[in-house]
Amino acid sequence: MIESQQLNDSKSVCVIHADREAITNCQRCGDFICKKCLKRLPKSQVCQRCAKKYLIDAVDTFKARLWGRRDSHVCFLSGFGALLSLIFLAPLAREIYQRSAWGGGTASLDTSSIMLLAIIFGVNTLITVTYFMLKKWARWALFLIPLLCLVAPIALFLLNTNLGMDYLSFSSIVSVLTFIAVLSALLNPRTKLAFKIEISKKQLQTLYDRSKINREARNSVAVALLGLLVPPLLFASLFFAYIGLKKYDPDGWPPVEGIKQAQVGLAISLLGLLFWAIAISYMFIQSL
Numbered sequence: 001m002i003e004s005q006q007l008n009d010s011k012s013v014c015v016i017h018a019d020r021e022a023i024t025n026c027q028r029c030g031d032f033i034c035k036k037c038l039k040r041l042p043k044s045q046v047c048q049r050c051a052k053k054y055l056i057d058a059v060d061t062f063k064a065r066l067w068g069r070r071d072s073h074v075c076f077l078s079g080f081g082a083l084l085s086l087i088f089l090a091p092l093a094r095e096i097y098q099r100s101a102w103g104g105g106t107a108s109l110d111t112s113s114i115m116l117l118a119i120i121f122g123v124n125t126l127i128t129v130t131y132f133m134l135k136k137w138a139r140w141a142l143f144l145i146p147l148l149c150l151v152a153p154i155a156l157f158l159l160n161t162n163l164g165m166d167y168l169s170f171s172s173i174v175s176v177l178t179f180i181a182v183l184s185a186l187l188n189p190r191t192k193l194a195f196k197i198e199i200s201k202k203q204l205q206t207l208y209d210r211s212k213i214n215r216e217a218r219n220s221v222a223v224a225l226l227g228l229l230v231p232p233l234l235f236a237s238l239f240f241a242y243i244g245l246k247k248y249d250p251d252g253w254p255p256v257e258g259i260k261q262a263q264v265g266l267a268i269s270l271l272g273l274l275f276w277a278i279a280i281s282y283m284f285i286q287s288l
Contacts, residue, residue, distance in 0.1 A: 012032050013032065013034075014032055014033055014034035014036075014037055015031040015032050015033065015047070016033070016034075016037055016047070016048070017034050017036065017037065020034035020035075020036065021034060022034055023035050023038070024038065024045065026045075026046045026047040026050055027045055027046055028046045028047075028050040029046075029047065029049070029050055031047050033047045033048075039051035058208070059204060059205060059208045062204075062207070062208045062211060063193065063204055066190060066193040066194065066207075067193055067196060068134070068193075068194065068195075068196050069194060070132065070134055070194050071190055071191065071194050073185055073188055073190060073191045073194075074131070074132065074134070074185075074191060074194050075132070077131065077142070077181065077182070077185050078128050078129075078131050078132035080178075080181065081124060081127065081128035081131070081142070081145055082124075082125070082128050120148050123144060123148065124145060124148065127141045127142055127144060127145060128145075134194060134195055134196075136195050136196075136197070139185075139186055139195060140186075142182045142185070142186075143179070143182055145178055145182065146174075146175040146176070146178035146179040146182060147175070149171050149174050149175040149178060150171060150172060150175040154168070189203040189204070189206070189207055190207055209257070212256060212257045212258075213257045213258040213261060214244055214247040214248070214256050214257070214258040216240045216241075216243040216244040216247060216258075216262070217240070217241070217244030217245075217247070217248070217257075217258030217259070217261035217262040217265065218244075218258065218261055219237075219240045219244075219265075220237050220238075220240035220241035220244055220261065220262055220264075220265025220266065220269070221237075221261050221264050221265040221268065223236050223237040223240055223265070224237035224241075224264075224265045224268035224269045224272065225268065227268075227269060227272050228268070228272050228275075231272070231273075231276045234269045234272045234273050234276070235269075237265050237266075237268070237269040237272075238266065238269045238270075240262075240265060241262045241263075241265040241266035241269060242266075244258050244259075244261065244262030244265070245259065245262045245263075245266075248262065
């Protein structure tokens with residue numbers, strides 16, 4: 001790498017802007033550059049062309065970091081599938097147990113119902129485990145879970161288990177919500193990278209741009225929304241928004257974004273505090 005040097009020769013001009021005086025040279029290619037063309041990398045200062053090459057390298061490095069590595073989306077959906085299995089199967093297991101002689105009922109243990117219960121549990125477990133292990137076919141097999149949520153109660157109803165319409169309605173709602181979650185995961189570009197599936201350059205660039213938004217700015221919005229219900233969190237949101245604004249550096253390299261998120265978090269926090277101040281004052285006056 002070329003070491004930078006401060007230029008004292010007034011005749012040295014920028015390689016891109018011939019009418020501008022160069023203030024230093026690019027530490028990668030050595031070209032003379034003016035203040036406008038200067039870009040600061042984490043450990044060097046370079047020209048715009050070298051900065052663009054660095055950005056390409058940064059995006060590729062970002063992709064390599066996500067390639068084949070499970071992210072929060074994969075972990076959440078795997079855990080959600082396992083939890084759904086317990087929530088969904090518990091009423092079925094309880095119904096079968098209560099109807100059996102073991103649970104105080106008069107009916108003998110229904111083999112068909114038990115087999116159906118075991119199949120649902122086995123398929124659900126197999127899919128969620130293989131999805132967590134990042135098997136590509138599990139991305140599509142995951143659609144079986146909402147299907148089972150919808151079909152299994154109907155099948156058990158036909159097998160004469162005493163399940164009411166409330167449970168069938170509950171299963172339908174769960175099935176729809178699960179289908180939306182599975183479809184979202186299937187289309188999510190970041191999850192695709194976890195399963196080693198190529199995504200478009202535009203999608204990759206969008207993911208990279210989002211990663212540049214500083215964490216405090218993002219957190220300020222989420223905490224502010226929660227603070228509308230839990231007022232003390234509004235002060236935490238103000239802190240996050242302040243740090244997010246301090247970290248904002250669009251001219252840095254890599255640039256640190258997030259000013260819009262920090263401003264939204266700040267606005268929601270201030271409005272929330274104003275609302276709660278008026279509400280508490282009103283209740284206090286009414287109590288007098």
